[in-house]
Amino acid sequence: MWYFSSPFVVFGEEALGHLEQLSGERALIVTDATLTRLGIVARVEEALHKAGMQTRVFDEVEPEPSLQTTKRGARVAADFQPDWIVGLGGGSPMDASKAIWAMYERPDLEPTEINPMITLGLHKARLIAIPTTAGTGSEATWALVLTDTEERRKFSTGSRELVPTLAIVDPSLTQGLPPRITADTGLDALTHAIEGYVTVWRNDFTDGLCLKAAQLVLTYLERAVRNGDDMEAREHMANAATIAGLGFGNANLGLGHAMGHSFGALFKQPHGRAVALFLPYTIDYTTNGGLGRYGDIARFAGLTDSRDEEEAARILAVRVRELEQAVGQPMCIADFGIDRAAFREMLPRLVEYAEQDTQFFTAPRIPDTEELAQMFEYVYEGRSIDF
Amino acid sequence: MSYKFPSPEWVKAFEEQINSSDAYANAAKTWEGDITLIIDGGPGIYLDLWHGKCRAAEYLTDPHSKNPEFKITGDLEKWKKVLAGKLDPVQGMVTRQLKLDGNLVKIMKNVKAAQELVRCATRVPTTFE
Ligand SMILES: [Fe+2]
Numbered sequence: 001m002w003y004f005s006s007p008f009v010v011f012g013e014e015a016l017g018h019l020e021q022l023s024g025e026r027a028l029i030v031t032d033a034t035l036t037r038l039g040i041v042a043r044v045e046e047a048l049h050k051a052g053m054q055t056r057v058f059d060e061v062e063p064e065p066s067l068q069t070t071k072r073g074a075r076v077a078a079d080f081q082p083d084w085i086v087g088l089g090g091g092s093p094m095d096a097s098k099a100i101w102a103m104y105e106r107p108d109l110e111p112t113e114i115n116p117m118i119t120l121g122l123h124k125a126r127l128i129a130i131p132t133t134a135g136t137g138s139e140a141t142w143a144l145v146l147t148d149t150e151e152r153r154k155f156s157t158g159s160r161e162l163v164p165t166l167a168i169v170d171p172s173l174t175q176g177l178p179p180r181i182t183a184d185t186g187l188d189a190l191t192h193a194i195e196g197y198v199t200v201w202r203n204d205f206t207d208g209l210c211l212k213a214a215q216l217v218l219t220y221l222e223r224a225v226r227n228g229d230d231m232e233a234r235e236h237m238a239n240a241a242t243i244a245g246l247g248f249g250n251a252n253l254g255l256g257h258a259m260g261h262s263f264g265a266l267f268k269q270p271h272g273r274a275v276a277l278f279l280p281y282t283i284d285y286t287t288n289g290g291l292g293r294y295g296d297i298a299r300f301a302g303l304t305d306s307r308d309e310e311e312a313a314r315i316l317a318v319r320v321r322e323l324e325q326a327v328g329q330p331m332c333i334a335d336f337g338i339d340r341a342a343f344r345e346m347l348p349r350l351v352e353y354a355e356q357d358t359q360f361f362t363a364p365r366i367p368d369t370e371e372l373a374q375m376f377e378y379v380y381e382g383r384s385i386d387f
Numbered sequence: 388m389s390y391k392f393p394s395p396e397w398v399k400a401f402e403e404q405i406n407s408s409d410a411y412a413n414a415a416k417t418w419e420g421d422i423t424l425i426i427d428g429g430p431g432i433y434l435d436l437w438h439g440k441c442r443a444a445e446y447l448t449d450p451h452s453k454n455p456e457f458k459i460t461g462d463l464e465k466w467k468k469v470l471a472g473k474l475d476p477v478q479g480m481v482t483r484q485l486k487l488d489g490n491l492v493k494i495m496k497n498v499k500a501a502q503e504l505v506r507c508a509t510r511v512p513t514t515f516e
Contacts, residue, residue: 001482115491116481155492201478355414361477361498369413
């Protein structure tokens with residue numbers, strides 16, 4: 001027995017206009033200050049006003065949102081009493097909006113107490129997720145990642161009740177994204193698609209979604225990075241991110257995310273850049289153990305016809321590296337400008353946090369502690385994984 | 388030789404598996420906490436787990452006779468699936484086929500230890516009747 005959770009998805013050009021058709025009284029928009037400045041918050045407010053709603057904006061969400069921020073947002077919600085909460089932005093505002101929704105309705109809970117095994121019993125508000133990047137997939141999942149700033153550590157949790165009611169996937173919102181952010185977030189989507197396809201929790205409902213999302217990113221990401229106004233590429237990337245979210249959100253992820261979460265938290269690197277760094281190494285490691293089903297992805301994306309699973313997997317790893325290089329992704333830890341001494345000092349924690357990550361245990365091949373440390377060492381130098 | 392699940396002999400064999408597993412010892416080296424695995428309407432299996440070792444294992448006719456930090460409850464059919472490797476215990480808990488009493492966050496931070504523990508259980512030659 002397992003579940004498939006999904007929001008109602010509105011996608012494509014003019015999707016944002018769907019907001020005008022909603023009914024409700026008060027909408028709290030959870031977002032960041034940049035989107036207010038860019039006028040995107042105003043566009044969302046305008047549509048909600050046309051639907052007859054009052055709006056309030058909480059735009060204090062920082063990248064890698066903290067527990068403290070979500071608590072402040074929950075206080076704003078308690079004051080405003082919204083019947084809709086709108087998570088607008090990249091993964092950070094969307095994740096924060098989920099936590100704010102939960103704490104608004106369940107003030108008795110700490111964010112760290114949210115988990116899939118308790119019933120939240122949400123009934124006062126519903127959630128709209130509107131991504132402005134094409135990557136995180138948070139608009140389609142019940143997961144959220146928050147940072148405990150005191151412990152310098154991320155924690156991932158979730159609840160099936162926190163799947164957004166509605167996801168608005170409007171490619172025009174990603175049009176102005178700078179190439180660097182387009183690349184980081186797009187590679188996150190690629191990592192979701194590939195890891196979601198090979199995880200031990202994969203299932204019949206998620207396989208097709210992950211394959212399609214991987215194919216779309218492999219086809220369109222480079223175009224979207226090179227020319228941000230290529231709206232065909234933007235639209236396919238926006239769709240790919242949500243499709244990958246539907247896939248991995250119902251199947252979990254693997255080593256790339258476990259290692260990336262750990263590395264990103266300890267060295268303050270953006271999520272997508274951190275997980276994509278590890279992706280090709282984890283493909284090699286998993287393939288070396290004769291595991292992974294990567295060949296299916298390579299064939300579906302048209303990279304090869306080979307029925308030799310190992311060969312096809314290697315072809316996928318090569319293509320991922322080529323794409324990452326083409327969009328300016330650092331290929332090893334040293335490329336991030338981290339010196340060896342700082343890396344060495346952090347290595348025990350890198351390993352410990354990765355092993356304790358909620359994505360670690362669903363990887364198809366799981367390293368032991370020594371192997372994991374060795375993998376980090378190899379990734380530091382950019383050596384191919386030969387074990 | 389195989390052991391009937393659940394029985395005191397099975398619990399003893401499970402304890403031996405745990406204490407001879409390097410993988411468990413390594414994965415659970417910082418774990419401190421006791422746990423009772425409860426078969427719905429039946430007995431319990433109490434484990435006192437400490438720094439990669441099982442300090443005590445007990446078959447409990449009354450599964451609630453101890454007050455451990457964690458309790459996981461499920462019916463016999465679910466436990467059979469766990470032992471056969473057909474039910475991932477975390478998925479079992481998420482879908483509420485297995486019920487957890489205790490701090491989930493602590494378990495999630497030690498999922499590797501939990502997996503090795505399950506692996507030890509699957510290595511006990513087991514019969515059901
Ligand atoms: Fe991700």
